[in-house]
Amino acid sequence: MTIFYKFEGKLYINITNGCPCDCVFCIRKNGDSIEDNDSLWLEHEPSFEEICAAFDNFDKTGMTEAVFCGYGEPTVRVDMLLKTAEYIKANSGLQIRLNTNGLVRLIHKDFDVEKFKGLIDSVSISLNAPNEERYNEVTRPNKELCKGEGGAFGEMLRFAEDMKKICKTAFTVVDVITPEEIEECRKLSERMGIPLRVRSYVTDNESYT
Ligand code: SF4
Incomplete structure (x- = not known):
């Protein structure tokens, strides 16, 4: 069972x-591994x-960052995520990144x-x-998540605003949307003061969070 794996030195x-979404670009549709x-x-x-x-048995030589990513949405198990992050902090010098759909407060x-x-x-x-x-x-969130003000999209933006006050925060888009839409995303990111990274479909490991 693969709980930890190495990719690009991380x-x-x-x-x-688990995940309450069904993104059109989700890499889980195309295979079972990276x-x-x-x-x-x-x-x-x-x-x-x-x-x-x-974690203890994994050879972490030379690694500086650990990334909660999944083959799923890591915040589905947010309590376990927090406990695991605590353990990693206590037992290594690794920086911790969370790759997420930003819907933890709807989940x-x-x-x-x-x-x-x-x-x-x-x-x-x-x-x-x-x-x-x-x-x-694009994200196809579970309909239950879309209720309420601004739906899942609105909550994801609120989550980003709140996380910006807590840690280094970035947005991502996958290039399955049009160049014009990517440009609109860039403007939205700029207005919010959050950097945007555009990722390539399929070839990018993080196309499943
Ligand atoms: S890309 Fe991430 S959020 Fe989207 S369906 Fe896949 S695991 Fe869920």
Whole structure:
């Protein structure tokens, strides 16, 4: 079972295959792993003990960053994510990044993002589209998540605003949207004071968060 794997010199962390979205670009549709790593489909959601043992046994030589990424949305298991981040901080000098769809407060209604403070050093949030309509077409969030003010898109933007106060925050889009839409995303990112990274479809490891 692959809980940790190496990609481009970073330690990637896979604690869940769960996700309330169905992004059109999700790499999970095209295979079961990244590069020559074993399958990222988990036999079961790993326990804290399994995660700690896998972390301890992984050769982390030369690595400086650990990334919660998944073959799923890591905040689906946000309590386990926090415990794991705490363990990594206590047992290594690794910086921690979270790759997320930014919907943790829709997945876990009372979640307080302040809990990430001191544990998550940077966050990369899937902006995916310049407006709610296109966001819903590209991200295809579970309908339950789309209720409320601004739906999932509005909440993802609020999450980004809040995370900006806590740690280094960036947006990503995958180039499955048009160049004009990418430009609109760039303008939106600029207005919010959050850098935007444009990723290539399929070839990019992070096309599944
Ligand atoms: S890309 Fe990420 S948020 Fe989208 S369906 Fe895949 S795992 Fe879920």
